[in-house]
Amino acid sequence: MEKVVAHTDDLAPGEMMEAEFDGRPVVICRASDGDFHAFTNLCPHQGAPLSKGQLCGAPEPTDEIGTYNYKNEGNILRCPWHGREFNIKDSGRMLANERQKLREYKLSVEELSVADGNIILYK
Ligand code: FES
Numbered sequence: 001m002e003k004v005v006a007h008t009d010d011l012a013p014g015e016m017m018e019a020e021f022d023g024r025p026v027v028i029c030r031a032s033d034g035d036f037h038a039f040t041n042l043c044p045h046q047g048a049p050l051s052k053g054q055l056c057g058a059p060e061p062t063d064e065i066g067t068y069n070y071k072n073e074g075n076i077l078r079c080p081w082h083g084r085e086f087n088i089k090d091s092g093r094m095l096a097n098e099r100q101k102l103r104e105y106k107l108s109v110e111e112l113s114v115a116d117g118n119i120i121l122y123k
Helices: none
Strands: 002-007 016-021 024-030 036-040 054-061 068-078 085-087 104-111 117-122
Touching: 002 016, 002 024, 036 117
Parallel strands: none
Antiparallel strands: 002 117, 016 024, 024 036, 036 104, 054 068, 068 085, 104 117
C-alpha cells in the first residue's frame, strides 16, 4: 500500500502537518536539513496529537556542569500536552528515555518539478 499524503512545498524546514495513512493519524515533519519524516500522530504518553505541538530544539548538557547548549533547532518534536520531546532525526527517539520511540512510517519523495514533489507513505 502507498499513498500521497502531502507535497514537498506544503512544508518548509521546521514545519509539520497532520495526515492520514491506512486509517491512522500521522504527522509529517520537515527537519531543519529539509528531509521529511513521518510518525504516528499519537503521543505514546496519553495520546496527544503531536502535530499540534512544536518542532523546536532542546538543551543539551556540556562538559561544564550547569551549562547547556541549545541544539537541534527544528528537529525536536515536542508534545503539546506535557512536553515530552522526540528527535525526528533519530527515528523519533524520546529525549528523556532513549528506549522509547515513536512509530515511524516509511516515506519516499517523488519529484514532480524542481520546486515540488509528492511525499509518499508506504508499507
Ligand atoms: S500526551 Fe504527550 S507528553 Fe503527555
